Amino acid sequence: MPARARFAVRMVGLTAALALVLTGCGGDDPENPNGEADPSATSSEDEPYLPVPDGVELTPQGSELEVGDTATIAYELSQDTVGAMDITVTSLEKASFDLFVGWELTKQIRKTAPYFVRAKVTNVGETDLGSKQAPRPVPLYAVDGENRLIESSLFTGSFKPCDGATFPKRFKPGSTMKACMVYLSPNKGDLTAASFRPSQDFDPIVWTGELVPAKGTEKKKRDQGGKGDG
Secondary structure, eight states: OOTTBOEEOOOTTTTOOOBOOOOOOOSOBTTBTTOOOOHHHHHHHHSOSSOOOTTOOOOOTTOEEETTOEEEEEEEEETTEEEEEEEEEEEEEEOOGGGOTTBOOOHHHHTSEEEEEEEEEEEOSSSOOOOSSSOOBOSOEEEOTTSBEEOOBEESSOOTTSOOSBOOSOOOTTOEEEEEEEEEEGGGOOOOEEEEOSSTTSOOEEEEOOEEEOTTHHHHHHHHHHHHHO
8 A cells, every 4th residue: 555545535525415304294194184094005004115025124214223233225226227235334443544644635624524434345146246356345435423324434455453444345145244344524523323324215224332442443442542651
């Protein structure tokens, strides 16, 4: 790896913002003033939001999960191609730029706060999720303290502290991988959750849990503390 490697960064607030739209339920339905259940609405809710193979049961939209929980999700890879996978978010981690040794960090990047999200991903569909052309990212966002979505940062090479934000060139049905995504929260913001939200009208599936220090950050603090004591 070059001494001053670069990585491509996609950050909410710096390149493009996608704020979560919060909608509330309430009020009378003018077409159903008595509040009685609509059978047609109930049947449509039971149908999967995208076509998936028999035996694959999608996690309902709007599910609130915890770290360690698994969601079965589907999203469109292209207009006629749907991918399905199990995603288990295994940790939410607060990182430090001390872990980015050898990588070029601009002033703009230094104004952010780095976080890692680790997950286990299994292809439960019938489509190869890999790509021999442009790398295909794992479809997870981070949610910051202002309830905005943040895309993962993509590196031009391997980033050992947190590697695997994209699928390999081949990721056939039944394949499993460990993924780790790097997120840079603008204005040194927080990370409050991981989110699956393939489109703006999709009620997101979110994972919340304890934010733990990324591996290597605690050792760095101990080393610095030791030098100070000496």
